[in-house]
Amino acid sequence: MGNEENWQGEYSMIGNLPRNFTEKMEKILGEEYDKFMSSYDAPRVYGLRINRLKLDVKQWREISPMSEGTRQIPWAEDGLYYAEGERPGKHPHYHAGLYYIQEPSAMAPVELLDVQRGHRVLDLCAAPGGKSTQIAGKLQGSGVLVTNDNARERTKALAKNIELAGVRNAVVLNEEPEAIAAVFTEWFDRILVDAPCSGEGMFRKDESMIGEWEKHSIQRCTIMQHDILEHAAAMLAPGGRMVYSTCTFSPEENEQQIARFLLEHPDFTIIAVPHIDGWEAGRADLAGDVGALGEERLLSIKGTVRLWPHRLEGEGHYVAVLGRSGIREEASGAAIAAAARPLANGAAKAANAKRDALSAGVKHREKKLDAREERRAAKRQTRNDWLNVGTERNKPKRTVAQGREGEAAQIQEASPVELWYQFAEQFAVNALSWPGVPVAFGSRVYLQPAELPALDGLRVVRAGWYVGEAARGRFEPSHPLAMGLTQEEAVRSVNWSASDEQTLRFLKGETLFVGEADMKVQAGAGTKGYVLICADGFPIGWGKYAGGMIKNELPAGWRWM
Numbered sequence: 001m002g003n004e005e006n007w008q009g010e011y012s013m014i015g016n017l018p019r020n021f022t023e024k025m026e027k028i029l030g031e032e033y034d035k036f037m038s039s040y041d042a043p044r045v046y047g048l049r050i051n052r053l054k055l056d057v058k059q060w061r062e063i064s065p066m067s068e069g070t071r072q073i074p075w076a077e078d079g080l081y082y083a084e085g086e087r088p089g090k091h092p093h094y095h096a097g098l099y100y101i102q103e104p105s106a107m108a109p110v111e112l113l114d115v116q117r118g119h120r121v122l123d124l125c126a127a128p129g130g131k132s133t134q135i136a137g138k139l140q141g142s143g144v145l146v147t148n149d150n151a152r153e154r155t156k157a158l159a160k161n162i163e164l165a166g167v168r169n170a171v172v173l174n175e176e177p178e179a180i181a182a183v184f185t186e187w188f189d190r191i192l193v194d195a196p197c198s199g200e201g202m203f204r205k206d207e208s209m210i211g212e213w214e215k216h217s218i219q220r221c222t223i224m225q226h227d228i229l230e231h232a233a234a235m236l237a238p239g240g241r242m243v244y245s246t247c248t249f250s251p252e253e254n255e256q257q258i259a260r261f262l263l264e265h266p267d268f269t270i271i272a273v274p275h276i277d278g279w280e281a282g283r284a285d286l287a288g289d290v291g292a293l294g295e296e297r298l299l300s301i302k303g304t305v306r307l308w309p310h311r312l313e314g315e316g317h318y319v320a321v322l323g324r325s326g327i328r329e330e331a332s333g334a335a336i337a338a339a340a341r342p343l344a345n346g347a348a349k350a351a352n353a354k355r356d357a358l359s360a361g362v363k364h365r366e367k368k369l370d371a372r373e374e375r376r377a378a379k380r381q382t383r384n385d386w387l388n389v390g391t392e393r394n395k396p397k398r399t400v401a402q403g404r405e406g407e408a409a410q411i412q413e414a415s416p417v418e419l420w421y422q423f424a425e426q427f428a429v430n431a432l433s434w435p436g437v438p439v440a441f442g443s444r445v446y447l448q449p450a451e452l453p454a455l456d457g458l459r460v461v462r463a464g465w466y467v468g469e470a471a472r473g474r475f476e477p478s479h480p481l482a483m484g485l486t487q488e489e490a491v492r493s494v495n496w497s498a499s500d501e502q503t504l505r506f507l508k509g510e511t512l513f514v515g516e517a518d519m520k521v522q523a524g525a526g527t528k529g530y531v532l533i534c535a536d537g538f539p540i541g542w543g544k545y546a547g548g549m550i551k552n553e554l555p556a557g558w559r560w561m
């Protein structure tokens with residue numbers, strides 16, 4: 001092994017590819033092998049995906065200086081190739097969450113998941129969140145997105161990307177699939193398993209993946225994938241759809257994994273992927289020795305898809321779409337959610353009672369848990385997670401104060417949820433009728449999709465849309481709240497173009513000086529207080545206005561570096 005030059009005298013990574021990898025690829029690809037190998041010397045392609053929660057491709061093209069060099073990615077509605085040398089991560093539109101930088105082939109799995117408004121969707125192996133934000137764009141704020149990764153460190157990036165994209169209906173978990181399956185049995189309409197894999201398809205994009213490949217054996221990956229798929233299957237409602245994807249070429253992790261799954265799950269079938277130019281049908285001949293599967297089911301593996309770097313502009317991927325037979329028994333998620341809305345002003349208690357009732361309903365349905373799972377769930381209840389989920393829900397704090405006559409009188413300090421309602425009434429238009437039920441964990445308030453079952457015992461990173469925190473008897477709005485708003489929803493806002501110096505200064509955390517005339521204030525509201533800062537009409541954070549000055553409220557971790 002060693003660096004090599006190609007025939008043009010340029011650096012070639014081909015010499016760095018492990019020999020057991022290239023030999024195996026030659027067997028799989030036959031005549032196409034040479035073309036495949038030359039793809040390693042072909043220029044890399046770059047992709048971004050427009051965030052449909054904020055705008056569509058046409059609207060983005062109207063405001064983006066980058067737009068000219070972009071081209072449509074054939075299999076992704078909102079996906080665009082952009083030219084090498086562009087730096088989309090270094091633009092205010094990135095900080096406004098207008099797009100996500102994503103490898104083009106990686107956009108395929110969610111396109112095949114067929115997410116519809118109102119669906120309950122699980123993204124089980126989600127960090128850093130590329131596909132979760134894509135799912136959120138398709139849900140358009142309806143239904144529920146549960147997004148999870150078992151690597152705690154990686155969930156930080158996941159939560160941040162969800163918040164940057166302005167997602168309002170997601171819950172972020174840091175759990176093993178088994179623990180989630182105990183709470184969400186047969187609950188989801190759609191599940192994405194973007195599995196941890198040996199990453200062979202990413203060697204070209206990231207050479208360090210070669211070292212990872214050598215460390216983590218394919219066999220180890222197949223064991224993990226099988227385990228994840230087992231629990232995912234238990235969470236899919238009858239009639240639901242599950243997408244399994246990898247970024248590797250190895251048949252053990254692709255066709256063979258799916259063949260084994262079909263063998264062990266007679267209630268699942270392959271939903272054939274539509275043909276798109278450059279996509280190759282899955283290879284039933286690589287599915288291994290699964291005689292017991294029967295010819296028809298074995299051949300159905302041709303309905304899965306391989307994305308090869310020498311056949312299209314993108315890296316290597318494999319995608320299988322699996323449908324579960326049957327019809328979901330219970331009322332649809334959307335109907336349950338509708339029953340819980342709209343929330344009346346100050347109706348925290350009523351809302352929570354309703355939510356508990358809904359949770360109880362869901363729990364009732366979950367009686368299908370077998371005794372073993374119940375014992376496991378009980379064990380988890382006792383585990384102390386990092387948000388203390390399941391404790392201290394919206395309990396108003398009571399403090400004792402001196403009465404005028406020196407008597408001790410009980411006064412009630414507003415709970416975080418009550419403070420949220422007060423804030424929402426004053427600072428955001430129609431906030432009280434937004435979907436979601438406010439729940440407090442400690443001093444933090446989240447808007448949680450109403451139909452969600454109780455998350456007791458699970459490690460929760462975000463219990464919903466994090467809207468802010470109670471501090472010293474006041475409510476402090478969060479940065480994720482700003483990112484999930486539109487300019488029109490803010491009672492007070494200010495907007496500059498993305499290229500205006502004020503925008504950059506705000507993103508760098510500086511104090512801004514503005515005239516009152518620059519601010520847009522809803523009728524009846526004063527100019528003093530929280531103001532939503534926007535670039536080209538899209539929120540980039542909160543400031544606090546007083547006397548011609550905007551104090552910068554952008555958290556340090558979100559600033560332009």
Ligand SMILES: C[S@@+](CC[C@H](N)C(=O)[O-])C[C@H]1O[C@@H](n2cnc3c(N)ncnc32)[C@H](O)[C@@H]1O
Binds near residue numbers: 175176
């Ligand atoms: C291919 S990456 C996911 C990429 C992600 N879907 C995206 O589009 O941004 C696979 C992820 O699976 C996670 N993972 C590995 N084992 C897991 C498990 N048992 N349960 C949940 N996630 C797991 C890894 O931490 C990793 O973040």
